[in-house]
Amino acid sequence: DAGVIQSPRHEVTEMGQEVTLRCKPISGHDYLFWYRQTMMRGLELLIYFNNNVPIDDSGMPEDRFSAKMPNASFSTLKIQPSEPRDSAVYFCATQATALAGFSYNEQFFGPGTRLTVL
Amino acid sequence: GIQVEQSPPDLILQEGANSTLRCNFSDSVNNLQWFHQNPWGQLINLFYIPSGTKQNGRLSATTVATERYSLLYISSSQTTDSGVYFCAVREAGNMLTFGGGTRLMVKP
Numbered sequence: 001d002a003g004v005i006q007s008p009r010h011e012v013t014e015m016g017q018e019v020t021l022r023c024k025p026i027s028g029h030d031y032l033f034w035y036r037q038t039m040m041r042g043l044e045l046l047i048y049f050n051n052n053v054p055i056d057d058s059g060m061p062e063d064r065f066s067a068k069m070p071n072a073s074f075s076t077l078k079i080q081p082s083e084p085r086d087s088a089v090y091f092c093a094t095q096a097t098a099l100a101g102f103s104y105n106e107q108f109f110g111p112g113t114r115l116t117v118l
Numbered sequence: 119g120i121q122v123e124q125s126p127p128d129l130i131l132q133e134g135a136n137s138t139l140r141c142n143f144s145d146s147v148n149n150l151q152w153f154h155q156n157p158w159g160q161l162i163n164l165f166y167i168p169s170g171t172k173q174n175g176r177l178s179a180t181t182v183a184t185e186r187y188s189l190l191y192i193s194s195s196q197t198t199d200s201g202v203y204f205c206a207v208r209e210a211g212n213m214l215t216f217g218g219g220t221r222l223m224v225k226p
Contacts, residue, residue, distance in 0.1 A: 030189060031212055033212075033213075033214075040217055042216060042219070043204070043206075043216040044216075045213050045214065045215075048212060048213065051210070055211075055212075056211070056213065071221060076217050091161065095212065105148075105149050105166065105208075106149075106151060106163065106166040107151065107163075107206075107214060109153075109160075109161040109163075111159070112159055112160070112161075114159070
């Protein structure tokens with residue numbers, strides 16, 4: 001398996017622009033998480049999905065952030081409009097439940113998207 | 119929410135030295151993972167260890183869940199071990215809470 005795939009790997013945009021980050025989970029994993037990493041706040045969970053349904057979005061900083069998972073193979077995190085304080089590395093991670101027959105309860109991270117908002 | 123503290127925050131080693139990293143957590147957990155974030159920023163799974171002891175090459179980890187701590191041992195350190203080591207725990211549900219990390223530099 002190719003692991004968790006994220007795109008783009010780097011994104012530089014100007015304040016006010018819309019940004020869309022993408023994630024393809026490990027096949028068969030039914031949980032998907034979006035995290036943000038900054039120097040000031042470390043790694044923090046933004047939102048997570050189970051079977052494509054958002055379960056907890058309490059970490060989403062504000063209404064400018066939205067996330068979707070239209071199917072089991074794809075998720076997006078959108079920021080509109082973007083601001084300089086959104087600059088961070090955004091990670092997607094996935095996990096399988098015991099029934100899936102994988103190494104369950106263990107989260108696997110993608111390579112991240114480094115976002116810079118000027 | 120649960121608090122996760124890692125120590126030391128920074129560590130400098132000479133190549134070949136051994137080290138122990140510690141992770142303390144404030145409540146019972148049902149999942150604990152150790153990650154290595156390499157200099158390129160990638161988070162690499164080291165151990166899934168909610169309890170007990172595991173070994174993988176020069177690395178090993180022990181979690182004593184009843185006493186709410188976990189230890190990561192690195193033996194015969196190499197320059198490629200440099201980076202940040204994170205401990206992450208889950209007390210309920212599926213959300214991981216990360217510690218602040220231990221930044222390790224191994225000098226040749």
